[in-house]
Amino acid sequence: MPELPEVETIVTELNESHLLGKKILRAAVFWNPTIDTLSACQFSQAIKDQKIIRISRQGKYIVFHLSEGYLLVHLRMTGKFLFNLPSRHERVRLYLDDGRILYYADQRKFGRFYLVKTLEQMKNIGIDPLSKIFTFNAIKLLLNSHSRKIKYFLLDQRYISGLGNIYVDEALWEAKIHPQRFSDTLSDTEIQALHTAILKVLEKGIKNLGTSLGEHQANYFSVSGRRGGNQYKLNVFRREGEPCPRCGRTIMKLRVAQRGTHVCLICQQ
Numbered sequence: 001m002p003e004l005p006e007v008e009t010i011v012t013e014l015n016e017s018h019l020l021g022k023k024i025l026r027a028a029v030f031w032n033p034t035i036d037t038l039s040a041c042q043f044s045q046a047i048k049d050q051k052i053i054r055i056s057r058q059g060k061y062i063v064f065h066l067s068e069g070y071l072l073v074h075l076r077m078t079g080k081f082l083f084n085l086p087s088r089h090e091r092v093r094l095y096l097d098d099g100r101i102l103y104y105a106d107q108r109k110f111g112r113f114y115l116v117k118t119l120e121q122m123k124n125i126g127i128d129p130l131s132k133i134f135t136f137n138a139i140k141l142l143l144n145s146h147s148r149k150i151k152y153f154l155l156d157q158r159y160i161s162g163l164g165n166i167y168v169d170e171a172l173w174e175a176k177i178h179p180q181r182f183s184d185t186l187s188d189t190e191i192q193a194l195h196t197a198i199l200k201v202l203e204k205g206i207k208n209l210g211t212s213l214g215e216h217q218a219n220y221f222s223v224s225g226r227r228g229g230n231q232y233k234l235n236v237f238r239r240e241g242e243p244c245p246r247c248g249r250t251i252m253k254l255r256v257a258q259r260g261t262h263v264c265l266i267c268q269q
C-alpha cells in the first residue's frame with residue numbers, strides 16, 4: 001500500500017508532468033465504485049472542463065486543486081496513475097486538453113476518488129508529519145490523550161496521517177520503542193526520539209523515491225512506471241531472521257495491530 005513517501009513521489013511526478021493549467025475535457029469511468037459519493041455519471045459531469053490548478057498531498061491523499069473544488073484520491077492498496085494505457089485493471093480515464101490521457105488503474109479496486117467543493121472532508125485526517133504543525137508538543141499531546149498500543153496509534157490516520165506498516169515498523173525501530181508500548185506511557189525522551197524517527201524514515205523514503213516490495217504489478221510504482229529504491233534501505237521491515245543493523249541480534253516478526261510487525265527485541269524493549 002502506498003504510504004506517505006510513495007504518495008509524495010507520485011505527487012512530485014504528477015507536478016513534473018505539466019498537468020498544471022491543463023483542462024480535464026471529460027472523464028470515463030470503468031469501475032463505478034472507484035467514484036465515492038457521486039455516481040460515475042455525476043462525476044463525469046462535474047469534472048468536465050475543470051482546470052487543474054495545483055496538485056498536493058495530505059497524508060496518503062493526492063489532492064487535485066481544480067478550478068471549482070477538489071479531487072481527492074486515495075490509492076489504498078494498488079491504485080496507480082499513469083500516462084500509458086495500462087494493460088489491465090483500468091478504472092478511470094481523464095482526458096486532458098493537450099491530447100493526453102491520465103489513466104487510473106487499480107488491481108484490488110479499493111482506491112477511491114472524492115470530488116468535493118471544499119476540503120472540509122480533510123478535517124478528519126490527522127496531522128501530516130511533513131507539515132509545520134507536526135511538532136514535539138503536538139505529538140506529545142496526541143500520545144498522552146490516547147491509551148493505545150503505539151503501533152495501532154501510528155497506523156490510525158485520525159491522529160497522524162501518512163504512515164503505514166512499513167514506515168511505522170522502521171520508525172519504532174529507529175526510536176527504540178517496542179510496538180506494544182502504550183501511547184500514554186512514553187517518556188519525553190522517547191517521544192522526542194519517535195518524532196525525530198518518523199521524520200527520518202519518511203524523508204529517507206522520499207529520497208529513495210518510495211518502497212516497492214516486490215516485482216509484481218500490484219506493488220508500488222510511480223507515474224512513470226519507476227520502482228522505488230527504499231526497499232533496499234529498510235532496517236527491520238521484512239528482515240526477520242536477519243541481524244539487527246544496530247545490535248546484531250536477530251530481527252523478529254510479531255503480530256501487533258493485526259499486522260506483521262518487525263522488531264529487534266534487544267533495541268526495542
Ligand SMILES: [Zn+2]
Nearest residue numbers: 244247264267
Ligand atoms: Zn537491535
